[in-house]
Amino acid sequence: MTRAMAHLAKGEWSAAVRDHPLAPVVALEALLAWLAWGAAVAAARPFRLPVRLETLLLANVAALAALWLGRAATGTLPW
Numbered sequence: 001m002t003r004a005m006a007h008l009a010k011g012e013w014s015a016a017v018r019d020h021p022l023a024p025v026v027a028l029e030a031l032l033a034w035l036a037w038g039a040a041v042a043a044a045r046p047f048r049l050p051v052r053l054e055t056l057l058l059a060n061v062a063a064l065a066a067l068w069l070g071r072a073a074t075g076t077l078p079w
Helices: 002-009 013-019 023-042 053-074
Strands: none
């Protein structure tokens, strides 16, 4: 994921997806959380997520585990 995020930072989208297909999704989630937090600070109100954090984290873990298992089964792990 670190290499994929470095590729995203340089604008190398295809390389990022090749290294880790979920990197753009995680980057988008981080961007949305940062924007929501910034809006809450600007409005001087408490920061609240629109969804339960546990549900979002569980979905991310499930997607990462499925990707890892799929790559392990097909022999396409990046190391």
